[in-house]
Amino acid sequence: MIEEGKPLFVQIAEQVGDSIVDGSIAEEAQAPSTNELAAFYRINPATAAKGVNMLVDKGVLYKRRGIGMFVAAGARDLLLRERRNDFALRYVQPLLAEARRIGLEPDDVVSLIRAGAEPATP
Template sequence: MIEEGKPLFVQIAEQIEDSIVDGSLAEQAQAPSTNELAAFYRINPATAAKGVAMLVDKSVLSKRRGIGMFVAEGARELLLRERREAFADRYVAPLLTEARKIGLGPEDLAVLIREHGTATTGRTS
């Protein structure tokens, strides 16, 4: 899991977000404690706490006094919306820029995406 060049606390936060997005950590479910995260990833508990704090600040996790951290209601939708917006900036915009450079328009791209999707999934849509 450890990725060079990216702070560990950010990686911890992203791992928890991934679990929420893929449904393995449901809304209202208890999130792993900072001590559990620290033991699992063999990192300092303060580092794990910093990652968890990021998610509290984003309203993805909420603290229940004396019980622990829990996935906030609406967290999955919040993360999906955030990722969809980032997807367009990160992938679609550069794709369109490169397509224009080589003379492809949006319709050409749509055809390529459909063809590639069919080839990789084996399904037609």
């Protein structure tokens, strides 16, 4: 799980987010505690807390005093929107920019994707 070059707390936030997106942790269900995350990933609890707090700041998790952290209603949709926007920025826009450089129109790119991206024969 641990990736070089990416802060651990960001990775923790992403892992919890992945569990929300894939349905492993449902909305209004209790999220793993900071201590559980720290023990599981063998990291400092303060690092795990920083990752959890990122999700709190986004409105994905909320705290029930004395009970723990819970997934907010609408958290999955929020994360999906965020990830779709990120996907467009990181993958689709550069793909379309390269397509323009080599003379492909957006419809050509769509056709390639639909065909399974099999290269054309020269």
